[in-house]
Amino acid sequence: MKLDVLALDGVFDSGLATVLDVFTTANEVTAMLQLNVAPFEVTIVGTRKRVRTAQGFTVPVTHTLADTGAATDWLIVPALGCKMPETLEPALQRADVRDACAALRARADDGGCIAAACIGTFVLAEAGVLAGHKATTTWWLATLFRQRYPAVLLDDSRMLVSSGPLVTAGAALSHVDMALWLVRQASPELAALVARYLIVDSRPSQSAYAISDHLSHADPLVERFERWARGRLAEGFSLDEAAQAAGTSKRTLARRMQQVLGKSPLSYVQDLRVERAVHLLKTSNKSLEQIAGMVGYADGVTLRTLLRQRLGRGVREVRLEA
Numbered sequence: 001m002k003l004d005v006l007a008l009d010g011v012f013d014s015g016l017a018t019v020l021d022v023f024t025t026a027n028e029v030t031a032m033l034q035l036n037v038a039p040f041e042v043t044i045v046g047t048r049k050r051v052r053t054a055q056g057f058t059v060p061v062t063h064t065l066a067d068t069g070a071a072t073d074w075l076i077v078p079a080l081g082c083k084m085p086e087t088l089e090p091a092l093q094r095a096d097v098r099d100a101c102a103a104l105r106a107r108a109d110d111g112g113c114i115a116a117a118c119i120g121t122f123v124l125a126e127a128g129v130l131a132g133h134k135a136t137t138t139w140w141l142a143t144l145f146r147q148r149y150p151a152v153l154l155d156d157s158r159m160l161v162s163s164g165p166l167v168t169a170g171a172a173l174s175h176v177d178m179a180l181w182l183v184r185q186a187s188p189e190l191a192a193l194v195a196r197y198l199i200v201d202s203r204p205s206q207s208a209y210a211i212s213d214h215l216s217h218a219d220p221l222v223e224r225f226e227r228w229a230r231g232r233l234a235e236g237f238s239l240d241e242a243a244q245a246a247g248t249s250k251r252t253l254a255r256r257m258q259q260v261l262g263k264s265p266l267s268y269v270q271d272l273r274v275e276r277a278v279h280l281l282k283t284s285n286k287s288l289e290q291i292a293g294m295v296g297y298a299d300g301v302t303l304r305t306l307l308r309q310r311l312g313r314g315v316r317e318v319r320l321e322a
Helices: 013-033 085-091 095-109 120-126 139-148 174-186 188-198 212-216 220-230 239-246 250-261 265-283 288-294 300-311 315-320
Strands: 002-006 041-046 074-077 113-117 160-163 166-169
Touching: 002 013, 013 041, 013 174, 013 188, 074 095, 074 120, 074 174, 085 139, 095 113, 095 120, 113 120, 113 174, 120 139, 120 166, 139 250, 160 174, 166 174, 174 188, 220 239, 220 250, 220 265, 239 250, 239 265, 250 265, 265 288, 265 300, 265 315, 288 300, 300 315
Parallel strands: 002 041, 002 074, 074 113, 113 166
Antiparallel strands: 160 166
């Protein structure tokens, strides 16, 4: 498999390094175990010949992006090292990023396959490539992503989303998940072995890592709703009462929640209940039935099912993490 890895100036060091490490390890494991898998041929490309990482290290760019194309199976876009809106938005207007967007559009128009992780998904969306496609992104920038790219079908709860010739991955170390997904296309057995050598666990969801406070504080109305909901998790949920407490109508609350968080008020309350339940499972000796009652569920079976759905892990696994 031939892969181009796009390194833009200020590329996120860990993102670029982990992508390269996964493919290098895959080639080493293939040779060591004499697996019948073709090697991964990785080329670092850029829109400029001189590129530095966010930490100031020089990146050995082999070709400019314009010199690559049809012979490449996948073009991979690692993150920029801009973690917050105030640095990310200006970065997306840089000349090298605009040139990358033009090249990405051309690659997509030619039917090329493109993968992006973390802030790299913003570059892909900025190019217009993700419009009409399902995608994920960095969980704490999901609100900005929705506002900036409303045509993208965003599901920021997921770690990895495949949509036709496009693959997007979530925050930071989801670069590993993305790279392993690409290895899996060549050989599921090899991907499993590489994950074991690198000690990478299955992480199907970002929900377990998202900090609800950070997301809700992006909007005053959502923040008021969040404070009200946290104070009554053990009680039944009423949209009428929620809207009244937030000082708005049911329709406005539901619309704002969708715009900011991409979910309904009830779904967000379920997130808060899961967050509280996980905290109690890790920090107390209370039974699952007791915890269920404390977060608004009639029995432990319901809570157990919800934890499995939202986190991909069971009660026992959560408690072992404490």
